[in-house]
Structures are given as C-alpha cells and as structure tokens.
Amino acid sequence: MSKELVKKFYTELSIGEWERLTKNPYNRLELDSTLHYLDKHLPKSGHVLDAGCGPGRYTVELAKQGYTMTSLDLTPHMLEIAREQVEKAGVTDRVQLHEGSVEDLSIFEDNSFDAVMCLGGPLSHLVIEERRQRAVDELIRVAKPGTPVFASVIGRLAICMNSVVYLWPEMLEAPDVYRDYTPSEDTTPVDTGSRHATSTSPRN
Numbered sequence: 001m002s003k004e005l006v007k008k009f010y011t012e013l014s015i016g017e018w019e020r021l022t023k024n025p026y027n028r029l030e031l032d033s034t035l036h037y038l039d040k041h042l043p044k045s046g047h048v049l050d051a052g053c054g055p056g057r058y059t060v061e062l063a064k065q066g067y068t069m070t071s072l073d074l075t076p077h078m079l080e081i082a083r084e085q086v087e088k089a090g091v092t093d094r095v096q097l098h099e100g101s102v103e104d105l106s107i108f109e110d111n112s113f114d115a116v117m118c119l120g121g122p123l124s125h126l127v128i129e130e131r132r133q134r135a136v137d138e139l140i141r142v143a144k145p146g147t148p149v150f151a152s153v154i155g156r157l158a159i160c161m162n163s164v165v166y167l168w169p170e171m172l173e174a175p176d177v178y179r180d181y182t183p184s185e186d187t188t189p190v191d192t193g194s195r196h197a198t199s200t201s202p203r204n
Contacts (some may be wrong), residue, residue, distance in 0.1 A: 001125040010075040018055035018081055041148045046114025051102045052122030056082030063091035072098045105138040116143045117150040124154040
C-alpha cells in the first residue's frame with residue numbers, strides 16, 4: 001500500500017477507526033487482549049512510543065495510566081482525532097503527537113523509549129518486505145536496550161472473520177470505499193510476512 005493510499009483509506013474511515021475497537025464484542029476482544037499484554041509486559045512507568053497510533057486509542061489508555069506518550073501517525077486526520085480524544089481524556093500534558101511514518105523514525109534518537117508499540121495496521125500496510133523490515137529495524141533502534149517492542153499484524157484468520165462480522169456489513173453501508181481498495185483481477189498478490197517483539201491479537 002502506498003502512503004497516499006493509506007492516508008486516503010484512514011481519512012475516509014475517520015471517527016470509525018476510533019470506534020472500531022468498541023463497536024461490538026468481537027472487536028472489543030482485540031482491545032481487551034492487547035491491553036492485557038501491555039499491562040503484563042510494560043514497565044510500571046516510563047516513556048512509550050505509539051508508532052502508527054491512528055486515532056489514539058492506546059495512547060489515551062496508557063496516558064490515563066500515567067505513562068508519558070509520544071505518538072506518531074502517517075495520516076493527519078487520524079492525528080486530529082487523536083488530539084481531540086487526548087484533550088477529552090484530560091491527558092494533554094502526557095502526550096506528544098507527530099506526523100510521520102513507522103519506516104522513518106529519524107526524529108527520535110537511538111535508545112529513546114522505555115517501550116515501543118506498533119499496533120493495528122501499520123506493519124501490515126507495508127506489503128513490500130524491505131519496507132516492513134526497515135520499519136521493524138526503526139522500532140528496535142529507538143527502544144532502549146532490553147525494553148519491550150509490541151507489534152501486531154493483520155492475520156489471515158482476521159481476514160476470514162472480517163467477512164463475517166465486520167467487512168460485509170460495512171461494505172453494504174459504504175461500497176465505494178471498499179471498492180477502491182479491492183484488488184482487480186489482474187493485480188499480482190504480494191507476499192506479506194524482531195527482536196524484543198511481543199505479539200498481540202490480530203487487528204480486524
């Protein structure tokens with residue numbers, strides 16, 4: 001997926017991406033299981049990078065727990081929603097938002113964070129292996145030695161489940177959005193495939 005296509009997709013999803021993880025019990029399972037693993041493996045306090053933060057769901061949750069959050073996303077509209085949610089939660093003093101890509105974290109120095117997260121779709125959108133590996137290398141680079149890096153990807157099972165509980169109803173509501181991102185018959189599929197990595201539940 002090109003950066004412009006990713007931006008277009010999430011701009012059109014808008015507030016729906018914030019609501020996604022609480023819209024039904026199946027999606028809530030992803031949120032709750034991810035928060036479980038974060039609670040289990042995060043340090044008790046510290047500075048956390050949320051790379052590919054989207055509308056800021058996990059940024060807000062962790063900031064409310066007292067973590068200092070630096071959050072980055074490619075899509076300006078997602079950052080606008082994140083800013084609104086951060087303000088609504090009353091945690092603006094603990095959150096810094098940046099526009100950028102998980103492939104290039106050069107605005108951060110080596111060994112900057114007590115934990116690093118890249119949750120949801122960012123790594124899965126990097127369907128070219130070299131781009132995906134570059135992002136993984138960057139996530140590791142900015143993490144302090146021995147600290148956790150949390151990463152999730154969209155698994156094959158999630159694609160099957162989407163067609164049953166998520167994608168089909170939304171296609172009925174907004175068919176043009178999904179038509180834009182559905183490969184045509186002549187599209188050649190690209191194979192998608194860390195140190196310190198702790199996996200969370202597949203994004204859906």
